[in-house]
Amino acid sequence: MTTEIRIPRGLYEAVLADLRRPHDFAFERVGFLKGRLCSPQRDQRLILLHDYRPVSDEHYRPDDTVGANIGEAAMSTAMKAAFDGRATCDGVFHVHLHDEDGFTGMSRVDARELPKLPPGFASIGKTAVHGVVILSKNHGSAWEYSTDEKRLVEVPRIVVVGAPLAIFDKRRLW
């Protein structure tokens, strides 16, 4: 079973624009995308990203050891989105930007911290898929949380649907 994530270009560009806004003290911004899981078809399933929740300025906490540290209020908002998404199979995807060209993946801090998020979302939003999206200037990578394997699994393809159409394949420059 392969997974493809699709995001409309308008939403994709809005996410990039928000994540690029400087913060008073945080080194980077983060946000949450809602992703709707579709029924599997012929060994493929789709996750359709359709809504973005930025983290408010006041919900960042000073922390020089990471790019962004967000507080309980921001996490509560994300957990509520996971709860509200049960009926429509909407999961929550953490998103942030590595403002560089080409393929991007998890940094050491990302690899240490991000896997802690989706299990919490999955515990209350069991009908959906939750995960992580990391964007670069012209590429992106995503991971979905596998409740069977209890780990993040990389999604092979992200498609930005719009003009132009962009396809971000796993470990490929686009």
Added chain:
Amino acid sequence: MSTERFKRQSFLGANSQDQIARTVIGVVGLGGGGSHIVQQLAHIGFQNFVLYDDDVVEDSNLNRLIGGTAVDERSMSQKLYVARRMIFGLQPQANVVGVPSKWQQDPSALQRCNIVFGCMETLLARSELEVFTRRYLIHYIDIGMDVHGDNPPVIGGQVVLSSPDGPCMRCVRFLTDEGLTDEAARYGDAGDRPQVVWPNGVLASTAVGIAIDLVTGWTRKRRNFDYLVYDGTRGTVKPSLYIQKREFGPCPHFPTDAIGDPRFTEL
């Protein structure tokens, strides 16, 4: 893939052949319009196809069915077979999923597409396919032609692009309640619609051009909708008057959260 083969289309962009090869294309209806589209896409280098048609080649198709032969007619070949033959003749490594039914009977393969071409006869069929493509965030490009009157006859046609974050076919007034109602009232009355090869060629080429722009972005126009009108008497293709005079906001017919599988939800 041979770079020599595509060197004359390298102006499309440095990574254009790679983008083209990875895009999944759906074609619904492989008659006069769809057969042109499939042929052009195979020449351009597309590798991933999902094709729908439940029809066989008949003698009356051979005035316009690209790739169709008298042998196909005698052996009652499926139009799917003709399309696959054209694709594999140019792209032996292509991945082709052929579904010999109406797309509504087995829509699963269509979900994997990034761009779907609709080459169908009725407004209702177009409307249904647009709803499906919107739900799964797929670009939809519709083509169609018709012949009106007889003194002299007039050939008309259209190419419409409906993208998930752009205006839909209702927004641009290609689909209207009046048109759908009128069509329903004439149900069973239509007879054989006149169809000829050259307008289909113009419309298919125009539609393929839109798709190439979507995939490669070579024109930098970043268009997320289009409604082009073909006048077969004058031999012109122009933007419809309706879209020329308007700015379009968010589509009211397909809200951004009306996506994915249709579901009943508890109130």
